Amino acid sequence: MSLEKFRLDGKVALVTGGNRGIGLAIAQIFGEAGARVVISGRTRTDAVDELCADENYDWVQGDVTDPSTPDRIVAATLERFGALDILVNNAGIADDGNFHEFDDERLAAITDTNFTAPFRIARSAVQPMLEQGGGVILNIGSISAYVANKPQLQVAYNASKAAVHQMSRVMAYEYADRGIRVNALAPGYVVSDMTKGGIAKEDWNRVWTENTPMGRFAQPEEMATCALFLCSPASSYVTGTVLSADGGYTTH
Ligand SMILES: NC(=O)c1ccc[n+]([C@@H]2O[C@H](COP(=O)([O-])OP(=O)(O)OC[C@H]3O[C@@H](n4cnc5c(N)ncnc54)[C@H](OP(=O)(O)O)[C@@H]3O)[C@@H](O)[C@H]2O)c1
Numbered sequence: 001m002s003l004e005k006f007r008l009d010g011k012v013a014l015v016t017g018g019n020r021g022i023g024l025a026i027a028q029i030f031g032e033a034g035a036r037v038v039i040s041g042r043t044r045t046d047a048v049d050e051l052c053a054d055e056n057y058d059w060v061q062g063d064v065t066d067p068s069t070p071d072r073i074v075a076a077t078l079e080r081f082g083a084l085d086i087l088v089n090n091a092g093i094a095d096d097g098n099f100h101e102f103d104d105e106r107l108a109a110i111t112d113t114n115f116t117a118p119f120r121i122a123r124s125a126v127q128p129m130l131e132q133g134g135g136v137i138l139n140i141g142s143i144s145a146y147v148a149n150k151p152q153l154q155v156a157y158n159a160s161k162a163a164v165h166q167m168s169r170v171m172a173y174e175y176a177d178r179g180i181r182v183n184a185l186a187p188g189y190v191v192s193d194m195t196k197g198g199i200a201k202e203d204w205n206r207v208w209t210e211n212t213p214m215g216r217f218a219q220p221e222e223m224a225t226c227a228l229f230l231c232s233p234a235s236s237y238v239t240g241t242v243l244s245a246d247g248g249y250t251t252h
Pocket residue numbers: 016017018019020021022023040041042043044062063064065090091092093094113140141142143186187188189190191192193194195
């Protein structure tokens with residue numbers, strides 16, 4: 001047994017939404033672990049500029065809700081680094097509000113970004129993975145797939161993440177005997193642009209903290225280490241699972 005199994009030397013990864021937040025932390029740790037990483041997102045951030053000064057990183061711009069993006073970002077990864085070993089479907093958005101007032105436009109934004117896009121990107125990634133004899137897909141889900149969030153109400157987001165978890169399980173079943181592992185990661189509350197508004201609201205912050213047995217929010221790096229495990233050979237027998245990293249939120 002060797003700690004080398006936690007490394008990604010020689011592997012090529014594509015991380016959607018890798019320009020900030022959890023995706024950026026995943027892109028960073030993958031590079032530290034020896035991978036070459038293509039970062040995708042709509043906005044090229046300063047953090048992307050810094051990482052791309054290293055030849056082991058590259059950037060491809062793309063809105064994941066554009067149906068032409070999945071094939072294009074997968075092709076860009078293959079062209080740049082010659083393989084696609086790891087796909088992290090991380091890009092996502094959140095929106096909250098009463099169920100009966102949640103209109104079609106907001107519903108479409110959530111489902112297009114959080115479910116249809118990861119479905120399409122994984123679909124684009126599977127063929128090259130089959131041709132090269134295997135790969136790993138990690139979909140970023142959420143504890144919202146399991147609970148009703150409080151105090152904010154967000155049915156569409158929660159349902160989209162439940163779909164991501166189930167997509168991961170069924171894809172894992174379909175490809176288990178062809179070398180492609182598929183898992184999901186279900187974060188609890190993580191400090192990022194997505195949560196900063198809620199963290200700043202005293203009442204939301206208190207409810208989120210009180211319902212997290214560890215009594216604190218996670219940092220993106222604490223999701224990145226989980227992602228590294230799930231995407232490295234250290235988890236070679238793990239497929240079709242959802243790893244919760246939530247400070248104990250879903251224990252009660
Ligand atoms: N933060 C949490 O507490 C938490 C908890 C559970 C699950 N999650 C999940 O973790 C993932 C990352 O969230 P985060 O907390 O890091 O949020 P974030 O800081 O808001 O980052 C969201 C990322 O998704 C990208 N993105 C959004 N819409 C996109 C689109 N149409 N096309 C391409 N990229 C798009 C953003 O890049 P651009 O805007 O530049 O495109 C950004 O990189 C999401 O799937 C989220 O649902 C987060």
